[in-house]
Amino acid sequence: MHADEFLSADSPSAVKEDIEKLRAILNQPERNQLKLIQAQLDALEFRVVDTETRAADTSEVLVKATQISNKRDDQYSNTLNPIVVQQFQTSSRENPEIMAEALFPILGPAIRKMITSMLSRDTNKAKRTYKFEQLFLIEKESGLPICHAKSGLSEAQDADMVSGMLSAIQSFVQDAFSTQEFDGLNTLQLGDLSVWIEWGPEAVIAAVIRGVAPESARTALQQLLEDIHSDYAPQLTAYEGDAEPFEPLKNDFALFMDNHDSRLINRVKKLPLALRKKLAYMSIALVVAVALLLNNQLDKRTWNNYVAKLDTQSGIVVTGSERSNGLYTVRGLKDPLAIDPAVLLANTSLDAEKVMFEFEPYTAMNTDFTLKRIKSVLIPSAGVDMDFDGSILRITGAKSTSWIAEAKRLSQQFPEVSQVIVTPINK
Amino acid sequence: MLQKKVCMLGSFAVGKTSLVRQYVDSIFSDNYVTTIGVKIDKKIVAAKDKDITLILWDVYGEDSHQSVVPSYLRGTAAFILVIDPSRPATFESALKLYELALKTLGPKPFVLVLNKSDIKSEWEINDVILAKLSEAAVETIETSAKTDTGVDDVFQAIANSFSQAAT
DSSP states (O other): OOHHHHHOOSOHHHHHHHHHHHHHHHHHHHHHHHHHHHHHHHHHHHHHHOHHHHHHHHHHHHHHHHHHHHHHOSHHHHHHHHHHHHHHHHHHHHOHHHHHHHHHHHHHHHHHHHHHHHHOSOSOOSOOOEEEEEEEEEETTTOOEEEEEEOTTOOOOOHHHHHHHHHHHHHHHHHHHOOTTOOOOOEEEETTEEEEEEEOSSEEEEEEEEEOOOHHHHHHHHHHHHHHHHHSHHHHHHOSSBOGGGTTHHHHHHHHHHHTOHHHHHHHTTSOHHHHHHHHHHHHHHHHHHHHHHHHHHHHHHHHHHHHHHHTSTTEEEEEEEEETTEEEEEEEEOTTSOOHHHHHHTSSSOGGGEEEEEEEOOOOSHHHHHHHHHHHHOOOTTOEEEEOSSEEEEESOOOHHHHHHHHHHHTTOTTOOEEEEEOTTO | OEEEEEEEEESTTSSHHHHHHHHOOOSSOTHHHHHTSEEEEEEEEEOSSSEEEEEEEEEOOOSSGGGSOHHHHTTOSEEEEEEOTTSTHHHHHHHHHHHHHHHHHOSOOEEEEEOOGGGGGGOOOOHHHHHHHHHHSSEEEEOBTTTTBSHHHHHHHHHHHHHHHHO
């Protein structure tokens, strides 16, 4: 039996429609598969045509491909070699400063390692006495001092001006001999005193040394400058005159000077460097702690003395005082005519900003303050003396009879005054 | 504390060194200016919100601006340009020094100083150059190191210019 006849016997068109339906049902899985393949083809074509996607794809295999190629033969590296060399040369020529800055922290140690291995013998074994007296870190461009430290009791002029002068001398030498290759004055010598100067990309380190220091100390100085450039790179680049970010360097400088004091070296040389550093840090911490403790004790004594003195002032009654977290409070009663506690404080070493006064106003009843209050109301003219003994107010030297009358009247408002005695001028 | 390098610029004998001497307590002898060409002094000035340390570079000046060592100018945050109006030629050298500073440093704040105001009767002002420099300067101040007139104002104006730049 024919399929058409089986599905419908109604009409030829109806039969045809049924066949179409059946065909659609039977072909559906193949159609879906075709659609999927087409979509995958489109995606593949996009990956080939779009450079971004292609680059991303290539990058995934590039490393692996390079490794495989290198294992196989030298062809790949031989191709890249001239391109890299040429780019390096161009970049060095066009941006020598960037290259120099990038290489500076590694170049010094590398050169020193080479020289050490070439010489292999220490030529500076002769025993000499020397001492690093001062270290300056100076900004290369402006000559402004970034950090300064001096050892022990060595005398030092103002570091700001000395830094500027060193920088000026450098400029002077540079301009006087105007050589392009010149990269900095290295040593100033004056009898027993020498100044060693080492140059970095951003800053210069200058050391004032008494005696003859070995070249190994110069190497250490160079190393210190390299460490500073590596540890403080962002701060050096951003430096515009504020030296605060470099404050921690002072400890490093002090440590460096101690480590390069020939007299001290002889004593502590046998200790390992790490232990010496640790000991130095511990000593600094100990000194700071003792200083803080002493300072604290000193402040405490000054404060107690101040409170005691305040309490003896007329018109002031101290009812309590306290001291916590570095802040001080004193409270009590104060007559408006009494001395200002802040004025007394100014005579001490205490920081006025850390002291709070909590005083309630009151009227002091002693005769001095009563007399002060009477004077503030009566306003005697110059030459008029007033005295009060607790009940009698004596006025001497008054000329104006009207003022005397007024004074007698006004005195009545003071309950402490029982009698007013006016003594004539000529008595 | 904030520190700034400030250069004193001006022709020979316009009074730069005297202005600085009037203003600071120096540790270096004035001889440095004529020997190595520069002398450094410092002064702490109270600006609006904080103290600023001015590191003053007194640069030796001859009548030719070319003798000023450009490397002394490097890192300068502001400068003081000094003219002696009783010597009209110092106007021209001041203009040349200003141009040199502009070329070496780029635009920086500066105070224009007309020094020796104690002998004002002998002044011969070059109006064209004065107008040009005054316009570029943050302030123009008449001074006399001899009678100590206006000296403090010069350094205060410099400190204020940093304070303004920072805000």
